[in-house]
Amino acid sequence: MAIKTSPLAPARFPDLPAVAGVRLGVAEAGVRYKGRTDLMVAELAPGTTIAGAFTRSLSASAPVDWCRAAVKGGKARAIVVNSGNANAFTGKAGVTAVTVTAEAAAKAVGCKPKEVFIASTGVIGEPLPAEKIAAALPGLVRSNLTASWEQAARAIMTTDTYPKAVTRTASIGGVNVTIVGIIKGSGMIAPNMGTMLGFLFTDAKIPAKVLQALVTKGVDKSFNCITVDSDTSTSDTILLAATGQGPTHKAVKSAADAHLRDFKAKLDEAMLELAHLVVKDGEGATKFVEIRVTGAASNPAAKRIGLAIANSPLVKTAIAGSDANWGRIVAAVGKAGEKAERDRMKIAVGGIVITEKGMVRPGYDETPVAAHMKGENILIEVDVGVRVGGKAAKGKATVWTCDLTHAYIDINIGYRS
Amino acid sequence: MAIKTSPLAPARFPDLPAVAGVRLGVAEAGVRYKGRTDLMVAELAPGTTIAGAFTRSLSASAPVDWCRAAVKGGKARAIVVNSGNANAFTGKAGVTAVTVTAEAAAKAVGCKPKEVFIASTGVIGEPLPAEKIAAALPGLVRSNLTASWEQAARAIMTTDTYPKAVTRTASIGGVNVTIVGIIKGSGMIAPNMGTMLGFLFTDAKIPAKVLQALVTKGVDKSFNCITVDSDTSTSDTILLAATGQGPTHKAVKSAADAHLRDFKAKLDEAMLELAHLVVKDGEGATKFVEIRVTGAASNPAAKRIGLAIANSPLVKTAIAGSDANWGRIVAAVGKAGEKAERDRMKIAVGGIVITEKGMVRPGYDETPVAAHMKGENILIEVDVGVRVGGKAAKGKATVWTCDLTHAYIDINIGYRS
Numbered sequence: 079m080a081i082k083t084s085p086l087a088p089a090r091f092p093d094l095p096a097v098a099g100v101r102l103g104v105a106e107a108g109v110r111y112k113g114r115t116d117l118m119v120a121e122l123a124p125g126t127t128i129a130g131a132f133t134r135s136l137s138a139s140a141p142v143d144w145c146r147a148a149v150k151g152g153k154a155r156a157i158v159v160n161s162g163n164a165n166a167f168t169g170k171a172g173v174t175a176v177t178v179t180a181e182a183a184a185k186a187v188g189c190k191p192k193e194v195f196i197a198s199t200g201v202i203g204e205p206l207p208a209e210k211i212a213a214a215l216p217g218l219v220r221s222n223l224t225a226s227w228e229q230a231a232r233a234i235m236t237t238d239t240y241p242k243a244v245t246r247t248a249s250i251g252g253v254n255v256t257i258v259g260i261i262k263g264s265g266m267i268a269p270n271m272g273t274m275l276g277f278l279f280t281d282a283k284i285p286a287k288v289l290q291a292l293v294t295k296g297v298d299k300s301f302n303c304i305t306v307d308s309d310t311s312t313s314d315t316i317l318l319a320a321t322g323q324g325p326t327h328k329a330v331k332s333a334a335d336a337h338l339r340d341f342k343a344k345l346d347e348a349m350l351e352l353a354h355l356v357v358k359d360g361e362g363a364t365k366f367v368e369i370r371v372t373g374a375a376s377n378p379a380a381k382r383i384g385l386a387i388a389n390s391p392l393v394k395t396a397i398a399g400s401d402a403n404w405g406r407i408v409a410a411v412g413k414a415g416e417k418a419e420r421d422r423m424k425i426a427v428g429g430i431v432i433t434e435k436g437m438v439r440p441g442y443d444e445t446p447v448a449a450h451m452k453g454e455n456i457l458i459e460v461d462v463g464v465r466v467g468g469k470a471a472k473g474k475a476t477v478w479t480c481d482l483t484h485a486y487i488d489i490n491i492g493y494r495s
Numbered sequence: 496m497a498i499k500t501s502p503l504a505p506a507r508f509p510d511l512p513a514v515a516g517v518r519l520g521v522a523e524a525g526v527r528y529k530g531r532t533d534l535m536v537a538e539l540a541p542g543t544t545i546a547g548a549f550t551r552s553l554s555a556s557a558p559v560d561w562c563r564a565a566v567k568g569g570k571a572r573a574i575v576v577n578s579g580n581a582n583a584f585t586g587k588a589g590v591t592a593v594t595v596t597a598e599a600a601a602k603a604v605g606c607k608p609k610e611v612f613i614a615s616t617g618v619i620g621e622p623l624p625a626e627k628i629a630a631a632l633p634g635l636v637r638s639n640l641t642a643s644w645e646q647a648a649r650a651i652m653t654t655d656t657y658p659k660a661v662t663r664t665a666s667i668g669g670v671n672v673t674i675v676g677i678i679k680g681s682g683m684i685a686p687n688m689g690t691m692l693g694f695l696f697t698d699a700k701i702p703a704k705v706l707q708a709l710v711t712k713g714v715d716k717s718f719n720c721i722t723v724d725s726d727t728s729t730s731d732t733i734l735l736a737a738t739g740q741g742p743t744h745k746a747v748k749s750a751a752d753a754h755l756r757d758f759k760a761k762l763d764e765a766m767l768e769l770a771h772l773v774v775k776d777g778e779g780a781t782k783f784v785e786i787r788v789t790g791a792a793s794n795p796a797a798k799r800i801g802l803a804i805a806n807s808p809l810v811k812t813a814i815a816g817s818d819a820n821w822g823r824i825v826a827a828v829g830k831a832g833e834k835a836e837r838d839r840m841k842i843a844v845g846g847i848v849i850t851e852k853g854m855v856r857p858g859y860d861e862t863p864v865a866a867h868m869k870g871e872n873i874l875i876e877v878d879v880g881v882r883v884g885g886k887a888a889k890g891k892a893t894v895w896t897c898d899l900t901h902a903y904i905d906i907n908i909g910y911r912s
Contacts, residue, residue: 137829137837167825169838169854202822203855312826391808391899392907399908405619408584409729412554420554421586437586438620482808484904490809491816491900 084264086358086366086454086480087240094227094245097258098281099123099321101223104233107214109207110162110200115233117214120157120277121187121223126321128154128195129290131297133314140165140172141196142313144180148192152286154319155189156219157277158196158211159234161262164273165198165206166312175208182212186219197315199236199262199273231260234275237489238264242355248282248344251328251337255282257344261352263314264306264359273311274301276352281324282341291333292345293318300349303381303477305388306360318345357478362485365397366455367478373424373461374473379416383462384477386414394482400451402444404432411462422463429457456481501681503775503783503871503897504657511644511662514675515698516540516738518640521650524631526624527579527617532650534631537574537694538604538640543738545571545612546707548714550731556583558613559730561593565609569703571736572606573636574694575613575628576651578679581690582615582623583729592625599629603636614732616653616679616690648677651692654906655681659772665699665761668745668754672699676765680773681723690728691718693769698741699758708750709762710735717766720798720894722805723777735762774895779902782814783872784895790841790878791890796833800879801894803831811899817868819861821849828879839880846874873898 100120107117122128130149132142148154158179165172180191187194198206225233231241246257263274284292297316328337358366369387374380387393390410396403404425411418421436428450432442450456464471517537524534539545547566549559575596582589597608604611615623642650648658663674680691701709714733745754775783786804791797804810807827813820821842828835838853845867849859867873881888 133829134832135826135829136832136835137825137840167822167837167850167854169852171854202825203850312829391903395904395907398904401908405584408554408619409552412550412552412729415551415553418553420584423554423584433584433620435586437584437588482904483908484901486808487812487815487899487901487904490812491818 083239084359085364091228091241092243092245094243094258095256097256097279097321099126099323100279102225102227102230103218103223104225104229105214105218105222107160107210109160109210115229116161117211118159118230118233119183119215119218119223120230120279121219122154122156122319123321123323124155126154126319127152127284127286127289128317128319129286129293130318131293131301131316133311135312137167137312139198139313140168140176141198142315144176145195145197145315148195151192153193154195155193156183156187156195157317157319158183158194158215159275160198160211161234161236162200163198163204163206164200164202164313166202168203168205171205175206178208179211182215186216195317197275197313199234199275199313202312227258227260231262234260234262236262236273237361238262238359240359242352242359244348244351244355246344246348248341250282250330250341253325253327255280255324255327255341257348259348259352261356263356264361273313274356275313276301276316278318278348280320281322282320282327283322284320284330288330288333289318289320292342296346296349299346300353303475304353304357305385305477305479306357354478357480360480361489362483363480364483365481367397367480368457368476369479370459370476371462372474373463373471375417375464375466375471376473377475380473380475381477383411383414383416383418383460384475386410387458387460388477388479391482394479397451397456398481398483400448402427402447402451407458407460411460417464419463419465424461424463426459427451427457500656501776502781508645508658509660509662511660511675512673514673514696514738516543516740517696519642519644519647520635520640521642521646522631522635522639524577524627526577526627532646533578534628535576535647535650536600536632536635536640537647537696538636539571539573539736540738540740541572543571543736544569544701544703544706545734545736546703546710547735548710548718548733550728552729554584554729556581556615556730557585557589557593558582558615559732561597562612562614562732565612568609570610571612572610573600573604573612574734574736575600575611576692577615577628578651578653579617580615580621580623581617581619581730583619585620585622588622592623595625596628599632603633612734614692614730616651616692616730619729644675644677648679651677651679653679653690654778655679655776657776659769659776661765661768661772663761663765665758667699667747667758670742670744672697672741672744672758674761674765676769678769678773681776681778690730691773692730693718693733695735695765697737698739699737699744700739701737701747705747705750706735706737709759713763713766716763717770720892721770721774722802722894722896723774771895774897777897778906779900780897781900782898784814784875784897785873785893786875786877786896787893788877788879789891790880790888792834792881792883792888793890794892797890797892798894800828800831800833800835800877801892803827804875804877805894805896808899811896814868814873815898815900817865819844819864819868824875824877828877834881835879836881841878841880843876844868844874
C-alpha cells in the first residue's frame with residue numbers, strides 16, 4: 079500500500095547545522111526492509127553526557143530496559159538505532175540481541191558497552207537479527223560516519239511519511255550553542271511498525287544530572303502531551319546527548335542556573351516542535367488539533383481532561399469531517415473522571431465561544447466556527463468551570479492531537495500483511 | 496446516508512411474552528425525526544418497584560439527574576423515553592423540559608411526577624421540545640397503550656440498525672415469573688445521536704432495595720464490561736421495574752434470599768444478552784470480540800487490562816482486518832497501567848496459545864489463528880502472569896467489544912449534517 083506524505087508535513091526538511099562532537103552514519107543492514115537504510119549510528123565525542131525518558135509501558139522492549147540501566151551512568155559514546163524490528167516481547171533472545179549490538183558498537187567506537195545506547199522500532203515479537211547490525215557496525219564506524227541529519231532521520235523511519243528534525247541556537251551566558259533533534263513516529267504508537275524515537279544533540283557542556291532534569295521536565299510538556307490514537311508504544315525513547323565540544327561557555331552546575339534559562343527555553347521549544355512533527359505525521363492525519371483546558375482542579379486534572387478529548391474517537395471523527403460537534407467535547411469532558419462543572423463549562427472553537435452556563439450560547443451562529451473547522455489547524459478551548467473557595471480554579475494544560483480518518487483504518491487494518 | 500443492518504444482528508426479533516402490569520405505547524411526537532416513532536411510554540401497575548443504574552459521566556443529562564433523584568423513592572408508574580434529542584447540556588431549559596414531561600405523564604397516568612422516569616437520547620445541546628411530548632402523552636396513555644415490545648424497541652432507536660430485546664423465565668421458589676428487556680445503543684456512546692438506554696421489566700414482586708442491589712451487581716458484570724469506542728454517554732440509563740402483577744410467589748426480603756437465586760441468574764443473563772446486543776450493533780461492527788483476562792492482581796485490575804485491549808484502536812483495526820496481530824495486544828496490556836509480568840505473559844487467540852515466557856511460542860503456526868480471525872466471533876485470552884506469594888494471581892475479568900472499521904468513520908465523521 080502506497081502511503082502519501084501527510085498533508086500537514088512541513089514544505090521541506092530544515093537546514094540543520096552540524097553539532098560538534100556528533101558524527102552520523104547510516105547503512106542498509108537488511109534487518110527487515112529491502113532497498114532502504116535501516117541502521118543509524120551517532121558517534122559521540124568522549125566526555126558526552128546523556129539523559130533520557132522512556133515509555134511507561136509495562137511491556138517495555140529490551141532496548142528500553144537497556145537504556146534505562148545505561149542512562150544511570152550518564153555517559154554516552156554512541157547511539158545505535160535500527161528500524162524494521164522493535165526487539166520487543168522477544169524474551170531472553172531480545173536481551174541477547176541488545177547485548178550483541180552494544181558490544182559490537184563499543185568495540186567499533188572504543189568504549190564500554192554501557193556507553194552505547196540502543197533503540198529499535200518496527201515489528202513486535204520477532205527476534206531481532208542483531209548479527210546483521212553487528213556485522214554492519216565496524217565498517218560504518220571506521221569509514222562511513224559522513225551521513226547528513228536528513229539521512230539519519232530517514233534511516234529511523236517506519237510508517238513515517240516524512241523525515242523530522244528541528245534546530246535551535248541557545249545562549250549560555252552569552253555564548254551560543256547548538257541544539258539539533260531528529261525524531262520518528264507516526265502513531266503515538268503503532269506498536270507494530272510504529273513507535274516514537276527522538277534523539278537530541280547539543281554541543282553544550284552540561285552534567286548528566288542537569289541534563290536529566292531538563293529532559294524530564296521538557297518531556298512532560300511536549301511528548302507527554304501528544305496523542306494520535308491513545309496507544310502507548312513498548313519502545314518510546316527520547317535521548318538528549320551533550321558533547322561539550324562547542325564553544326566554551328560558563329560552567330553549568332544546576333538546572334536552576336540563571337545562565338541556563340535560554341538553553342532550557344530553546345530545548346523546550348525544540349522538544350515541542352519535535353512532538354508536533356510527530357502529531358502532524360499521525361497515521362491518516364489531515365488536521366492538527368490544539369486543545370487548551372483551563373479552570374480545572376489542578377494541572378494534571380486539566381491534562382487528563384485534555385487527553386480525554388484528544389483521545390475520543392467521536393471528537394476525532396467529527397474533526398475529520400470538519401463538523402463543529404461540540405456535544406462530543408462535552409461528553410469527552412464528562413468521561414475524563416476529573417472535576418468539571420457542567421453548568422459553568424465554557425467551550426470555544428477557533429476562538430469563538432459556543433457554550434456558557436451549561437448550554438449553547440443564545441444566538442450562537444455556527445458559520446465562523448464551521449469555517450474554522452474546514453482549516454488544517456483546529457483550536458479547541460475548554461474552561462471546565464471548577465471553583466475553589468469561591469474563585470475560578472487555575473489548573474490548565476495544552477495537548478495536541480490529529481483527526482481520525484479512513485486513512486488511519488487503511489494503515490492499521492492489516493499492516494503486517 | 497443509508498446504514499445497513501449490522502452483520503452481527505440476530506436473524507429475527509425474539510418472541511416475547513407480555514409482562515403483567517406493563518402496558519406500552521408509542522407515538523410520532525415529532526421531536527426530531529420525521530415519519531417514525533420517537534416516543535415510548537411504559538405504563539406500570541400501581542405498586543411497581545424500580546431500580547436503576549446511570550452514566551458515570553460528570554456531564555450527565557437532565558433526565559439522568561431526574562432519574563437519579565426519583566429512583567430513591569423506589570416507586571414507578573411510568574417510563575417515558577424519547578429519541579432524537581438527548582436533553583443533555585441544555586442548562587435550566589433542560590430541567591424544565593424534564594419537569595414538563597414528568598408532570599404531563601403523571602397527570603395522564605394518575606400518579607406523582609416522581610413516579611415517572613424519563614430517558615432521552617439523540618442530539619446534545621439542543622433544547623428538547625417537551626411541549627410536543629406533553630401534547631402526545633394524554634391521548635397515548637388514555638387509548639393507545641397497545642404497542643408490542645418490538646414497536647417499543649423501535650421507538651427508542653437512534654443509530655441502532657436493529658431493535659433489541661431479550662426474555663427469560665425465572666423461578667422464585669418454584670413459581671415462574673417473566674423478565675423482558677429492551678435496549679438501544681450502537682456506540683457505547685455516540686454522544687451525539689447515540690447512547691445506551693435499557694429497560695427491563697418483570698412481573699415478580701420485589702422490594703425496591705433488593706431490586707437496586709440486583710441491578711447494581713448485574714450492571715457491573717454486563718453493561719460496564721462492554722465498549723464500542725471508549726466514549727461514555729451523558730445519558731446512559733438502565734432501569735428495572737418489578738410490577739408484582741405476576742403469579743404469587745414466596746416473599747422476597749433480601750438479595751441474599753435462597754429462593755431468589757434463579758431470578759438473579761436469569762436477570763444477569765438477560766442483562767448480559769442485552770449488553771452483547773449493543774456491542775453487536777456497535778457502529779460499523781463486523782466482528783464480536785470477547786476478551787478474557789486472567790492472572791491479574793485483582794478483578795478490577797483485570798477489567799482495566801481487558802478494557803485497555805478492547806479500547807485500543809490498533810487492536811480493533813487489526814481485528815477488522817482479520818489480522819492476528821498479537822503484538823498490539825502486548826502493547827495494550829502494557830499501557831493499561833496495571834501489574835503484568837511481561838516475561839510470563841500468555842496470549843491465546845481462538846484458543847490457540849501464541850506466546851509464553853515473554854515471547855512467541857517456538858514453532859508457532861499462525862494458520863489456525865488466521866482462520867479463527869476470519870470468523871465473526873473472536874476470542875482473545877490473556878494471562879498477564881502476575882504472581883503473589885509464589886502463586887499465580889487470581890484476578891480475572893471478561894469484556895466485550897467490536898472491531899473498528901471504515902463504517903465507524905462513515906457514521907461519525909459528520910453525523911449532525
